[in-house]
Amino acid sequence: xxxxxxxxxERTRGRPRADAGGSVDEASLLRxxxxxxxxxxxxxxxxRAMARELGVSHNLLNVRFGxxxxxxxxxxDWRLKEAAREVELAFDPSHPPEEQxxxxxxxxxxxxxxxxxxxxxxxxxxxxxxxxxxxxxESFTLPFQRRLQDLLEQVGSGTALRPIDSGxxxxxxVHGVGSYFALAPMxxxxxxxxxxxxxxxxxxxxxxxxxxxFLLAGLFSA
Numbered sequence: 001x002x003x004x005x006x007x008x009x010e011r012t013r014g015r016p017r018a019d020a021g022g023s024v025d026e027a028s029l030l031r032x033x034x035x036x037x038x039x040x041x042x043x044x045x046x047x048r049a050m051a052r053e054l055g056v057s058h059n060l061l062n063v064r065f066g067x068x069x070x071x072x073x074x075x076x077d078w079r080l081k082e083a084a085r086e087v088e089l090a091f092d093p094s095h096p097p098e099e100q101x102x103x104x105x106x107x108x109x110x111x112x113x114x115x116x117x118x119x120x121x122x123x124x125x126x127x128x129x130x131x132x133x134x135x136x137x138e139s140f141t142l143p144f145q146r147r148l149q150d151l152l153e154q155v156g157s158g159t160a161l162r163p164i165d166s167g168x169x170x171x172x173x174v175h176g177v178g179s180y181f182a183l184a185p186m187x188x189x190x191x192x193x194x195x196x197x198x199x200x201x202x203x204x205x206x207x208x209x210x211x212x213x214f215l216l217a218g219l220f221s222a
Contacts, residue, residue, distance in 0.1 A: 024056055027078070029064070034075035038121040042072060042132060073135060076121075080140045083115050091147055097154035104151070105216055108173045109208040116182035122174060145170055162219055169219075177211050 090104035
């Protein structure tokens with residue numbers, strides 16, 4: 001009898017309590033969920049694995065979010081809205097359109113340094129049609145692209161601007177600059193930079209600014 005009670009205590013000791021999530025804030029839950037979806041993909045990421053990562057009961061996630069699809073939507077909403085704040089500051093109507101565009105490119109290139117999980121998610125979900133791709137596109141990508149397109153038209157109406165559609169520019173920013181930072185382990189294995197201006201080992205911010213200047217030189221070289 002004593003051995004049975006001991007084994008029972010050992011089994012229950014490693015399990016999160018059903019109410020263990022009371023001390024886990026919503027941001028931590030959504031951050032973990034988004035990270036796992038972005039790393040493993042929707043199909044392979046499970047709510048049970050997320051619960052283990054957070055140290056909460058599987059039932060807690062079910063009660064709070066319902067189905068996995070609802071947790072995916074909640075994590076995407078939270079993460080993309082959080083990440084958009086810094087870039088959207090560039091759309092300041094008190095500044096001339098050209099200044100807004102230049103600021104936007106610089107902000108987006110720096111945005112890419114710390115948002116590789118969003119770049120990874122866009123790679124995963126952008127490869128084939130799905131309800132998730134539709135959700136991300138309609139809720140976040142298209143609204144941003146429309147603002148970018150409007151800004152390009154405003155700048156182009158008064159400045160010599162090399163013709164480029166907003167989708168192509170967005171691809172250069174997300175899948176060009178963004179992938180440079182998201183694939184850092186691969187780029188670390190490439191040849192070192194040639195000697196030139198600046199520090200021997202430029203910081204990520206220096207690299208982001210250099211790419212922003214390169215893109216802007218192309219845009220305004222018409």
